Amino acid sequence: MVDLSQPADALRTYLGRARESLVWKLEGLTEREVRLPRTPTGTNLLGIVLHCANVEIGYFGPTFGRAWPDTDDPAYLTLDVYDDDPQADWWVPAEISTADLLDFHRRVGDFADAAFDELALDTLGRVPWWPEERATTSLHRIAIHVMSDIARHAGQADVLREGIDGAAGMLPGATNIPGEFDWPGYVARLTAIADQFP
Numbered sequence: 001m002v003d004l005s006q007p008a009d010a011l012r013t014y015l016g017r018a019r020e021s022l023v024w025k026l027e028g029l030t031e032r033e034v035r036l037p038r039t040p041t042g043t044n045l046l047g048i049v050l051h052c053a054n055v056e057i058g059y060f061g062p063t064f065g066r067a068w069p070d071t072d073d074p075a076y077l078t079l080d081v082y083d084d085d086p087q088a089d090w091w092v093p094a095e096i097s098t099a100d101l102l103d104f105h106r107r108v109g110d111f112a113d114a115a116f117d118e119l120a121l122d123t124l125g126r127v128p129w130w131p132e133e134r135a136t137t138s139l140h141r142i143a144i145h146v147m148s149d150i151a152r153h154a155g156q157a158d159v160l161r162e163g164i165d166g167a168a169g170m171l172p173g174a175t176n177i178p179g180e181f182d183w184p185g186y187v188a189r190l191t192a193i194a195d196q197f198p
Contacts, residue, residue, distance in 0.1 A: 007121055008121055011121075012116050015109075015146065015147050015150065019052070021154040021158075021171060022048065022049060022052060023049065024172050025045055025154070025157040026049065026157075029164065033164060034046040034098055035092065042090065043090070043160065044160075045160055046092045048156060048157050049101055049105050050075060050089055050092050052105070053075065053101075053105045054108075055149060055150075056109070057112075058129075059127070059146050060112040060142070060146070063137075063142060065125070066111075066115065074093070074095065074096055075092070075096055075104040076104075077089050079128075079129070115139060116139075116143075120139070121139050122140065124137065124138055127142075158170075
């Protein structure tokens, strides 16, 4: 049973919620819709998921001497791939389906969550890509760092999804968005306020 008064349980729970908030932004969309670049820098929904999964592997894996068990998975990226393509974790090759990537993302979540069973929160690890003066850090700090990163990207995905079909909110059953609301009127009011400025 999860006890949110226990720091490890709380961290694991909120990491899980951040993952869930991200993944449901892909529900009901086509392969093209999840891959299509939505910003001038190419941000796309499926790429965000790939990025977040590989971030979790790096921080909850090598940082603490834990090896990702499925290095043959085509969605798994080693650090050397960034030498050829610094954006390697932001786009998904055509041969990896959305379903396959979501399965990979789920397995990565299980791998990351297992760190809380295997290690105490004060366990020290070393982040090889951080500056040396702060590369040594604790599991507790890494969990917060990763959670904030995933939440940031879930917010990006929320905005991208709203631009596709108007779907918005935090979670399917708890959107935190008013149900019956005059959105066009609301947008017109905000536009009128903005238009008062040059």
